Structures are given as C-alpha cells and as structure tokens.
Amino acid sequence: xxxxxxxxxxxxxxxxxxxxxxxxxxxxxxxxxxxxxxxxxxxxxxxxxxxxxxxxxxxxxxxxxxxxxxxxxxxxxxxxxxxxxxxxxxxxxxxxxxxxxxxxxxxxxxxxxxxxxxxxxxxxxxxxxxxxxxxxxxxxxxxxxxxxxxxxxxxxxxxxxxxxxxxxxxxxxxxxxxxxxxxxxxxxxxxxxxxxxxxxxxxxxxxxxxxxxxxxxxxxxxxxxxxxxxxxxxxxxxxxxxxxxxxxxxxxxxxxxxxxxxxxxxxxxxxxxxxxxxxxxx
Amino acid sequence: xxxxxxxxxxxxxxxxxxxxxxxxxxxxxxxxxxxxxxxxxxxxxxxxxxxxxxxxxxxxxxxxxxxxxxxxxxxxxxxxxxxxxxxxxxxxxxxxxxxxxxxxxxxxxxxxxxxxxxxxxxxxxxxxxxxxxxxxxxxxxxxxxxxxxxxxxxxxxxxxxxxxxxxxxxxxxxxxxxxxxxxxxxxxxxxxxxxxxxxxxxxxxxxxxxxxxxxxxxxxxxxxxxxxxxxxxxxxxxxxxxxxxxxxxxxxxxxxxxxxxxxxxxxxxxxxxxxxxxxxxxxxxxxxxxxxxxxxxxxxxxxx
Numbered sequence: 001x002x003x004x005x006x007x008x009x010x011x012x013x014x015x016x017x018x019x020x021x022x023x024x025x026x027x028x029x030x031x032x033x034x035x036x037x038x039x040x041x042x043x044x045x046x047x048x049x050x051x052x053x054x055x056x057x058x059x060x061x062x063x064x065x066x067x068x069x070x071x072x073x074x075x076x077x078x079x080x081x082x083x084x085x086x087x088x089x090x091x092x093x094x095x096x097x098x099x100x101x102x103x104x105x106x107x108x109x110x111x112x113x114x115x116x117x118x119x120x121x122x123x124x125x126x127x128x129x130x131x132x133x134x135x136x137x138x139x140x141x142x143x144x145x146x147x148x149x150x151x152x153x154x155x156x157x158x159x160x161x162x163x164x165x166x167x168x169x170x171x172x173x174x175x176x177x178x179x180x181x182x183x184x185x186x187x188x189x190x191x192x193x194x195x196x197x198x199x200x201x202x203x204x205x206x207x208x209x210x211x212x213x214x215x216x217x218x219x220x221x222x223x224x225x226x227x228x229x230x231x232x233x234x235x236x237x238x239x240x241x242x243x244x245x246x247x248x249x250x251x252x253x254x255x256x257x258x259x260x261x262x263x264x265x266x267x268x269x270x271x272x273x274x275x276x277x278x279x280x281x282x
Numbered sequence: 283x284x285x286x287x288x289x290x291x292x293x294x295x296x297x298x299x300x301x302x303x304x305x306x307x308x309x310x311x312x313x314x315x316x317x318x319x320x321x322x323x324x325x326x327x328x329x330x331x332x333x334x335x336x337x338x339x340x341x342x343x344x345x346x347x348x349x350x351x352x353x354x355x356x357x358x359x360x361x362x363x364x365x366x367x368x369x370x371x372x373x374x375x376x377x378x379x380x381x382x383x384x385x386x387x388x389x390x391x392x393x394x395x396x397x398x399x400x401x402x403x404x405x406x407x408x409x410x411x412x413x414x415x416x417x418x419x420x421x422x423x424x425x426x427x428x429x430x431x432x433x434x435x436x437x438x439x440x441x442x443x444x445x446x447x448x449x450x451x452x453x454x455x456x457x458x459x460x461x462x463x464x465x466x467x468x469x470x471x472x473x474x475x476x477x478x479x480x481x482x483x484x485x486x487x488x489x490x491x492x493x494x495x496x497x498x499x500x501x502x503x504x505x506x507x508x509x510x511x512x513x514x515x516x517x518x519x520x521x522x523x524x525x526x527x528x529x530x531x532x533x534x535x536x537x538x539x540x541x542x543x544x545x546x547x548x549x550x551x552x553x554x555x556x557x558x559x560x561x562x563x564x565x566x567x568x569x570x571x572x573x574x575x576x577x578x579x580x581x582x583x584x585x586x
Contacts, residue, residue, distance in 0.1 A: 122571075250413070257407065
C-alpha cells in the first residue's frame, strides 16, 4: 500500500494524521458549511448585519418550511423528478440493447458505431443547441418535460453505451457460446443470460444518470421556461429573484435543490463510485 | 402460408442470418435517437454557420462572413483566451486529486466517511456550487473576506474585478473536479500491486521517488480518465459562469460556450448563424481532444 500504512509509521505522525483529518475535511467543505449555517439562522440575524456569528436561535424549521410553502420550489422539485426518472429508465433501456449488440457480436462497423457513440458523448452542448431547440419547437415540445426527457435520453445513450459495452465485454463469453449450442434464440440470450448479469451495471448507471440529469442546467434553460416544466436547477434562479437578499432563504433553497442527488449518493455510494471509476483500473 | 414454414422456422432467412441481423435490431432504437438528437444536429449547426438567421424568418446564405466577423470580434477573442485559461488551470484538478487521494489512502477508523465527504462537492449541481461560491466571495459578508480580514488583508471583490473574476470561477469549478479526480485515484491506488511496492521499498525507494517511478505509472488508466473528464469539463464550463457573473464584469468571464448562448438567444434578437459559427469553433477545439481520446482507446482495443 502506498503511502506507508499508518500502523507502520511513528506514533506522533499517527496522532497528527488523526487530528488532521477532521480539520482538512472542514476546510474542504467550508463554503458549504457556511451556507448550511446561513440556512438555519433567523432573518433578524441578517437585518442586524450579523452574518458570521453563531445563529441566535435555530430557525431551520421555519426557513426550510417557507421554501416549501411560500415558493414554487415543490413544483420545481417535482418537475426535476418527472424529468430525471424517465430519462434514467429510457437511457438505461436503450443502452442495455446497444451495449449488448456492441459487446457480444463481432461485425463490420462494430467499432465505428461504438466510437460514434463515444465521440457524440464528448461533443460540446452548444453545437447541438440551435437544431435541438428547433426540433423541440417543431415537435410542439418546447417548454415541456417530455421535450427535455427525449433529448436527455438520446444524449445520455452515448455515455451509457460506452459503459454497458465495456461491462458486457468483461462478462464470461463462454456462457453465451454454451447457450447458442443449446439452440437458445439471440433474444433469449439477451433477456435470460446477459441482462441478469448486468444488474450491477444497471444500478451504477442509474445512480450516475440520475445525478447528471438532476444537475443539468444548460438544457433546462434552452428547452424550458417557467414553473410548469422547469427543473429545480433552472427554477432556483427565479427562487433567488423572489427572495432577493434574504440569505437564510436563499441558502435553504440551495440546499433543498442539491439534496436529492446527495441522498442518492450516500444511499447508493458503492454503485455510484463503481460507475464513476469504471476503467480507472485495468 | 403453409404449415411447413411455420413448423420449420429453422430454415427461415432470419434464422440463417440472425448473427448478422440481431446486433442491428438491438442497435436500431439507440442509433435512431442518437442520430436525430446528436449526429444530425452537428451537421445542421455546421451548415447554419454559413447563414444569417434570426430564428424566425428566412435564412440567407452569407458564405464565410460569420467566421470573418469572428476574427475581428473582441468578445470572441476574450472568450477564446478564457477557454485556454480554463483548459490549463482545470488540469490542476488532476495533481490536486492525486494529492488528496494519497492523503486519504489509509485504513483508519471512519476513513470511508472522510472519503465520502471529500467527494461530496462533485454530487452537488454546478448551479449550487456557483451560488455557494458567489456568497463565499461576496465583498460584504463573504467568508473569503472574513478570512482575509482576520489576517489583515483584503477586502477583495473577486467576481467584480475583471482581472480576477475568471480565476474565481475556475477555482469554484476546481472544487468538484478535484473531488472527481480524487475518487478516480483512490480506486486506482486500491489496485496498485503491493508486491511491487514492497520490492521497491527493499530497494530503498520511498517518498517522491517511489510515487513517481512506481505508483504513478501504475495509475495510468486513472490518469487517462481524469484527463478526459477534466478537459471535457473545462470546455463545457457554462453553468458556473452563468450563475456567478453572467459573463461580466464587462464580458471578462465569457467563454465560447457562454458567448455562443448569449449571441444565439440574446434578448436583443437571435443571431443563430453567428452563434452556430462560435459553436463550430468550440466543436473543432473539442474534436482535437476527442480524436486523441478515441485514438488512445483504439490502441487499447487492438491490444486486447
């Protein structure tokens, strides 16, 4: 193991390291901790110009309560879920199929199609912006959740295909060969043999795509406007306009907006990291 | 339609060619979607960059006029230059992430929690990161000036100063990006061959020499991915700029992605052709890196 494991170092460095850890993590998260503290301060603290002292009393419940009762925030959050969940399902479903095709079969253009998906996934959003916006308007889907979902599914298919195909390549191929000898149809191989083995990849990819789509801002601004379709990343700017300099509310609103992917991450941490670091080890 | 064909599907055309047809059937929905929303729009954007179009009426062909205008557009030069700053400085996330990963690569009680907390910034949306850092930099009550004041410096208005604003935004972007690189390296470090380390230790290698000659070469796959995601992240920067400065002060924080959006969908009328030309320039910068990534992956595929 590198660096030298702690048990093999001097006693003083062991103590030093153990006390350095919490200090380092607090320093790392300092900007965020400040916002968390703001969000539980009562408004009177701010009107008194007293930003940095400890909250004079805990006002978390009323601040966070107001985010949900006095603003369209619940609407935005709901929109975010209604955009994110169908996208996850759609992109994972499409890429299970594309990944299967590219991972299992050897045919001409296999690598060409694969590289096309990868290249598309790296493209800057702006080169797609005008045509995708026009396409969405022409289809009557501008400012709808569906318009956003369809685009996200299509675009995420690039990354998901890369992921799924590499995962399937690592599966034992003899299993598929054996099934073919048994005379099982290709579709049954997909459904009964490969798909069950893909469960960890599906879990990892779902968590990742959930986070990516929840956090999308650019396409939300390009394809939607107003509370009926906008997700929370875009909605937070109008939330901020509504509350002006009420920093306790702005802080509470930001934390609410950031929370779902954070929960997702802490609940599904193993899958999340497995997904993110695929390929980091050979 | 006789009973024999239904009872003996084993001789059907589909069955004989199933190994060839099946992959294309499975690819079809994905390829259709991807072509409609990604491949075809790229071609459309490139073609649009030779037109003048307000988004509503008829588009008129103007040849390379949009590109010629770019050459003398100061806002474009500023954006391009800022993109270079983003590219170079964003790469700091890679050594920074490696450094934190080395710091956290221990097995003490509660280390898992510390690793998660260090990774945490990556999970938050860039919009919230932008807001958090806007307040962090605030000249009146921001924590940064609080800290600077405590040691007798400042106050500075990071986002209000054209000379500093871009660096302030890049620093905010480095926060989640470093977390991402850290997690890549933590995974990579897990897989480093312990026998090689022990052998090197017996040979007297330690510290920097050990890191550089034994560890870093084994982390190559992690470094490659860190490099890919960092380059892409740097060239995709939009959210932070839009939230933190909206391109200002005096347009000093614009990058190509932001300037394109501004031109194409500005409140003073849409200039789609000009916007498309900016996007094409950004696309070709990215294409250079994409080509390199694909080439590396191709070498890998051949080696299998």
